[in-house]
Amino acid sequence: MIWEYWQHLTTPTAIVLAKEMGFLKESIALASRAKRCKATWNPHYQNCQASIVQAVQRSVGRRSVLIFGAGSLRDIPLAYLAQQFHQVILVDLVFLKSARAQAQSFDNVVLIEHDVTESLQGFYTQQTHVEQPQAWLNDASIDLVISLNLITQLPLIPVRWLLSHGALTELQADKLAKKIIYGHLHYLKQFAGEVCLIADEYGVEYDKAGKETDKVDPWWGIEPPKAVQNWSWELMPLGEQTTQIRQVNHVGVTFF
């Protein structure tokens, strides 16, 4: 708890609403969970890194690589990217100090705090309009774009925020979440370079005996794009949240 409190107090946030809406708290909680669940999360991180290496091999150019949802950087082969590309642009709403320190070791790696939905400022003031993101679309040097364990996360905090402020009904929340996800997909498809999407496809909950008890749809009913590669990620091992239920997510990789 002390570590979490200290991070919250000392992490600089260029985007003020990232702290107020709860994104910073969520990133800190995720970092703590990653430490606790190291044994089951590391294979997922290794799979992500291997998929990024594959995406690099598919990419024709080596000028700039743009990563959305860089977060902790644990799922990024950073040294490899820094060696392969002229510039590595890592984008997230918040970066904890560990990510900042790691990025600082490379001259050609930049961290950019940016809202990839370009809609959060509106959500913060309880508007529900979803913008069509534009950032970097005019940058001809972007040869590779990676959306990294991000797309299914995009609606979560905005929907929770708007519901808690009485700015949405449940039905409107569902529509808004879908619009945010479609908006990100549409955004990715507009880049001229190679694009790689790494995302949860679905989650399955099991009881202690290994019997399936529930299925989780992080895509809010949208059909995820067809993945060319998949793996299982034990997101919530037994004992992490409860001693009765574990959750395994199925992650997919798509190239556009």
Ligand SMILES: C[S@@+](CC[C@H](N)C(=O)[O-])C[C@H]1O[C@@H](n2cnc3c(N)ncnc32)[C@H](O)[C@@H]1O
């Ligand atoms: C599941 S985490 C994945 C992060 C990183 N790839 C990792 O595994 O540590 C999702 C990330 O998306 C970021 N995020 C959520 N909404 C965002 C937005 N609107 N713009 C930019 N980043 C956002 C969060 O801050 C978080 O770091």
